[in-house]
Amino acid sequence: QVQLVESGGGSVQAGGSLRLSCVASEYTYSTYCMGWFRQAPGKEREGVAAIDSDGVTSYQASVKGRFTISQDNAKNTLYLQMNNLKPEDTAMYYCAIDWGVYYRDYCRVELPLSYWGQGTQVTVSS
Numbered sequence: 305q306v307q308l309v310e311s312g313g314g315s316v317q318a319g320g321s322l323r324l325s326c327v328a329s330e331y332t333y334s335t336y337c338m339g340w341f342r343q344a345p346g347k348e349r350e351g352v353a354a355i356d357s358d359g360v361t362s363y364q365a366s367v368k369g370r371f372t373i374s375q376d377n378a379k380n381t382l383y384l385q386m387n388n389l390k391p392e393d394t395a396m397y398y399c400a401i402d403w404g405v406y407y408r409d410y411c412r413v414e415l416p417l418s419y420w421g422q423g424t425q426v427t428v429s430s
Contacts, residue, residue, distance in 0.1 A: 306330050306419050308399050313424030320389050320428070326382040326399030326421055333403040337411030340373060340384045342395035342426075352397070353384060356411035364413050367393075389428045396423040 307329040316322055324340065339354035353373035355361045361373050372385040382399055400417035407415070 306332060306401060308401065308419060308421035310397065310399050310421045310424040313397060313426045315427040315429065316389055318390055318428055318430050321385070321387045322389065322426060324384040324386065324397055324399075324424060324426075326384075328380045328382070328401060331377070331380060335405050335408040336401055336403045337407040337415060337417060338375065338382050338399065338401045339411075339413065339415070339417055340382075340397060340399055342393075342397045344395040347395075349398075351413035351415070354411050354413045354415065355382070356408045358408065360411065362411070362413045386426070389426075391428050391430045394426060394428050396425050398423045 308326055310326045312324040336357045340352040341349050342352050343349040352367055353363045353371055355373045355375055370388045374383045398420055400420045402417040
């Protein structure tokens with residue numbers, strides 16, 4: 305079973321930047337959807353950004369233009385570059401993945417995925 309390990313979280317002031325990384329132990333299949341999700345205290349988990357195995361991306365409206373999802377397949381690594389951070393971006397951030405043609409074809413930020421990492425905390429102060 306794939307293992308996902310996130311890193312790169314931290315505490316920054318509003319307007320600052322962070323880059324999150326998620327290393328996958330393996331890419332079981334060549335077709336997949338990977339995403340970043342976040343959950344703030346007392347709130348439901350929400351999708352932030354997603355990317356499929358063809359490199360097609362999607363974003364939650366509140367982060368579009370500020371966050372960029374990317375991947376380095378040679379390193380089995382998913383990234384989330386977060387610029388112009390706001391206090392409302394404060395949350396635990398998780399990466400997730402699911403495999404198959406269905407997940408690649410329907411890869412969107414809202415699509416639930418099956419395999420999850422442990423998360424990395426992002427805190428943005430005003």
